[in-house]
Amino acid sequence: MATTLDPPAVATLRWQVRPSARKMADKASRAAIERAGLQVGEIDLLLNTGLYHDRNLGEPALAALIQEDVGINPEDPHAGVHGTFSFDIANGGCGVLTALQVADGFLQSGTIDHALVVASDADPGHGMAPGFPFSAKGAAVVCHWEDGPSGLVGFQWEIVPEDGDLFRSRFGFERGRNRLRVEQDPDFGCRAAAWAGRTATSLLADHAIRPADVDLVVATPLTPAFLEGLSTHLGIGSERVVAVEGAEHVHTAALIVALAAAEEQGRLNEAHRVLLISAGAGIVVGAAVLVR
Amino acid sequence: MPRTWLMMEQSPDGGRAPYVARFESIGRRLPTTRLTTEELMASTRHRTRIDLERLTGIHERRVSAGAEDSLSLAAGAATDCLRRSRYGPDDLQVLASCSITKYRDGLTQWLEPPMSLAVAQQIGATNATAFDISNACAGMLTGVFVVANRIRRGEIDCGMVVSGEYISQLGQNAAKHVRHVLSDELASLTLGDAGAAVILERAPQGGPGIAVAGFTTVSEHSRLCLAYPARHDQGARMFTKSRSIHRVAIADTPVLLHEALDAAGLAITDIDHVIPHQTSARAIRKGMKDLCEALGGAPKNPAVVTVDHYGNTASTTHFVALVEELMAGHLHPGDQVALVALASGLEIGVVLFTVDDGLVSLYGHDA
Numbered sequence: 284m285a286t287t288l289d290p291p292a293v294a295t296l297r298w299q300v301r302p303s304a305r306k307m308a309d310k311a312s313r314a315a316i317e318r319a320g321l322q323v324g325e326i327d328l329l330l331n332t333g334l335y336h337d338r339n340l341g342e343p344a345l346a347a348l349i350q351e352d353v354g355i356n357p358e359d360p361h362a363g364v365h366g367t368f369s370f371d372i373a374n375g376g377c378g379v380l381t382a383l384q385v386a387d388g389f390l391q392s393g394t395i396d397h398a399l400v401v402a403s404d405a406d407p408g409h410g411m412a413p414g415f416p417f418s419a420k421g422a423a424v425v426c427h428w429e430d431g432p433s434g435l436v437g438f439q440w441e442i443v444p445e446d447g448d449l450f451r452s453r454f455g456f457e458r459g460r461n462r463l464r465v466e467q468d469p470d471f472g473c474r475a476a477a478w479a480g481r482t483a484t485s486l487l488a489d490h491a492i493r494p495a496d497v498d499l500v501v502a503t504p505l506t507p508a509f510l511e512g513l514s515t516h517l518g519i520g521s522e523r524v525v526a527v528e529g530a531e532h533v534h535t536a537a538l539i540v541a542l543a544a545a546e547e548q549g550r551l552n553e554a555h556r557v558l559l560i561s562a563g564a565g566i567v568v569g570a571a572v573l574v575r
Numbered sequence: 576m577p578r579t580w581l582m583m584e585q586s587p588d589g590g591r592a593p594y595v596a597r598f599e600s601i602g603r604r605l606p607t608t609r610l611t612t613e614e615l616m617a618s619t620r621h622r623t624r625i626d627l628e629r630l631t632g633i634h635e636r637r638v639s640a641g642a643e644d645s646l647s648l649a650a651g652a653a654t655d656c657l658r659r660s661r662y663g664p665d666d667l668q669v670l671a672s673c674s675i676t677k678y679r680d681g682l683t684q685w686l687e688p689p690m691s692l693a694v695a696q697q698i699g700a701t702n703a704t705a706f707d708i709s710n711a712c713a714g715m716l717t718g719v720f721v722v723a724n725r726i727r728r729g730e731i732d733c734g735m736v737v738s739g740e741y742i743s744q745l746g747q748n749a750a751k752h753v754r755h756v757l758s759d760e761l762a763s764l765t766l767g768d769a770g771a772a773v774i775l776e777r778a779p780q781g782g783p784g785i786a787v788a789g790f791t792t793v794s795e796h797s798r799l800c801l802a803y804p805a806r807h808d809q810g811a812r813m814f815t816k817s818r819s820i821h822r823v824a825i826a827d828t829p830v831l832l833h834e835a836l837d838a839a840g841l842a843i844t845d846i847d848h849v850i851p852h853q854t855s856a857r858a859i860r861k862g863m864k865d866l867c868e869a870l871g872g873a874p875k876n877p878a879v880v881t882v883d884h885y886g887n888t889a890s891t892t893h894f895v896a897l898v899e900e901l902m903a904g905h906l907h908p909g910d911q912v913a914l915v916a917l918a919s920g921l922e923i924g925v926v927l928f929t930v931d932d933g934l935v936s937l938y939g940h941d942a
Contacts, residue, residue, distance in 0.1 A: 327582055328582060329792075334686055334687070335686075338803045338804075339803060339804055340801065340802070340803060341675055341676070341684075341802045341803060341804070341811055342675050342711045342800065342801065342802035342813065342919050343710075343711045343797055343800065343801070343918070343919035343920040343921075343922070344709050344710045344711060344920060344922075346792070347792050347794045347797040347919075347920035347921070347922070348794070348797050348798070350792055350794040350797070351794035351795055351797045351798075355794070356794075357793070357794040357795040357797075358793070358795055359793055359795070359823070359826065359827055360580040360791065360793065360827055360830050360831055361580070364580070365578070365579060365580055365582075366580040366581065366582070366791040366792070366793070367582070367791065367792060367794075368581075368582040368790045368791050368792055369792040369794065369920070370708060370709065370710035370713075370717050370792075370920075370922070371708070371709035371710065372706060372707070372708055372709075373686070373689050373706070373707035373708075373709055374689050374706040374707060375687040375688060375689060377706075378706075381706045385721055385724075388721070388724045388725055388728065388730070389582075389724055391591060391728055392584065392588065392591050392592040392724055392727060392728055393588075393591050393592070394582060394583070394584050394592075394724070395582060409806065411804070440704040442692060442695070442704075442705060444692065444696050447688055447692070447696075450687060450688070451685070451687060451688070452685070452686040452687035453683050453684065453685050453686065454683065454684040454686065454804055455682070455683040455684070456682060456683075456809045459807060460806055460807055461804040461805060461806070461809070463686075465687075563687065563688075564687035564688040564689075565687075565688040565689070565692050566688075567688070567689075567692065567705075
């Protein structure tokens with residue numbers, strides 16, 4: 284018995300001059316719910332983990348706006364049905380993995396039947412983010428509890444504050460207005476790969492899984508430096524690590540984007556043991572085992 | 576399928592969540608500088624003729640004089656919480672930072688790394704998994720819901736939920752723009768700065784703790800309160816349709832509180848203390864009157880009001896108020912407390928817990 288992921292969905296808004304992160308999240312959420320074979324009202328918990336959205340809205344949680352846009356039980360409480368709870372989780376590039384763990388907790392306790400995890404980033408616009416470095420992309424996945432042997436069977440985290448300066452993102456007042464400044468050291472990918480490799484190796488050992496028994500590694504960020512470094516540190520050949528062409532600048536949605544790519548390539552369905560890994564600013568690294 | 580509108584957890588709850596979470600320690604940090612409503616209204620750019628103190632019941636609020644920001648308030652509250660706790664920072668297995676504002680080094684809003692990492696680092700919580708939750712003024716109670724879930728299932732023994740809100744700068748920005756009583760930035764003038772932290776742990780077998788926690792998002796009202804970074808001022812601006820929020824809260828809260836009370840096997844008359852979100856003293860009293868009429872009874876004591884002297888401190892209000900009540904000796908072992916969240920989203924949440932000897936004794940009162 285474990286938390287199982289339904290087929291993920293990815294969204295872009297190709298023809299817009301400035302894509303809206305919220306609208307991409309809406310689109311990805313609708314598609315993920317449809318791919319899970321559900322009605323929108325069946326989602327009990329909605330977790331948004333995207334960080335960069337329209338005007339950098341600070342309040343309310345973007346999740347609430349997504350819930351209303353998608354029409355997931357938006358109305359006032361009434362008898363005979365259930366509502367939906369929505370909020371945001373922020374953990375940089377590890378947000379999706381954190382949200383999966385939170386959703387897993389509420390699924391394990393039987394509190395909910397279905398959770399939707401969504402992430403999207405785009406230039407906040409209004410001149411707030413000159414040189415915004417991340418690709419406009421949204422992605423979402425539904426998870427549910429299943430009685431069979433497949434699903435998420437363990438999470439492990441490590442925080443490495445000594446490398447905290449390698450990735451920083453701040454809104455500050457510069458030249459008369461609030462501007463976003465994202466600073467990423469060129470060494471971030473290599474350093475993050477080393478820490479992620481260590482954490483994932485420890486997780487595998489806890490579950491008595493040898494690196495050779497891992498069929499697929501779905502890891503983020505999707506940069507060559509991180510993925511190549513991770514492959515080396517894990518001792519798992521790069522052919523078993525999912526790479527997604529053109530996705531190296533996808534940020535919080537990257538883990539779901541990589542899952543979707545693996546599914547589309549048919550690799551996810553063939554894999555028995557999948558290692559999910561994320562690294563983000565902090566440095567925070569997280570790993571989970573997905574048994575299928 | 577959940578049987579209630581609220582996404583709700585009841586403790587204990589059989590084999591999948593056999594444990595109960597309790598509040599082990601609560602701490603807070605308040606800036607020492609006081610700003611009266613009279614002083615704030617005297618600073619408005621336009622001659623507003625608004626008697627804000629009469630409208631809201633807020634006499635003063637605590638504000639950062641520049642030395643405090645979201646991080647220092649959060650870390651200060653976490654340190655205060657640990658000072659009363661039998662846990663050390665190394666014992667914390669999870670740390671969730673739940674503030675709306677994430678200002679460090681003054682008014683620089685940090686998006687990455689998350690605020691929780693900075694708090695963990697400042698207090699020495701080296702073994703804690705850390706992440707941020709963002710859910711407007713319901714942030715800390717949402718954090719309690721998430722951390723309590725892990726405790727209930729036995730995944731962890733203890734964790735901290737923390738928040739630091741440096742929001743008085745929204746009031747300073749609003750003072751430049753508010754012209755009349757219908758201004759959608761009027762609510763920004765009610766804000767005050769504060770930090771709060773709570774450690775949750777597994778309650779002893781059969782011991783009291785959080786009996787019920789339930790939350791929902793009534794998202795058709797999600798756009799009634801929106802806050803953004805200011806375009807040409809430092810900090811942020813918030814735009815609120817206060818009357819509409821109040822109307823929805825009065826309409827929706829009774830049915831949701833009734834659900835939570837039902838799950839706990841309690842009536843409103845069994846509740847000793849209701850601690851609502853602190854928006855304005857007048858709104859709280861009017862809201863409680865309507866709530867009592869809808870539920871056919873009243874709690875044993877009037878609703879707790881701290882907004883009159885601390886202002887609306889956003890996600891920290893319930894724990895700022897809890898510390899106030901504990902320090903004043905108003906809470907006694909066995910008391911039933913209802914924490915009621917109301918936040919932009921529109922988020923409504925209820926946490927019902929029983930006060931125990933351990934919590935009371937931390938604040939210098941005999942159990």
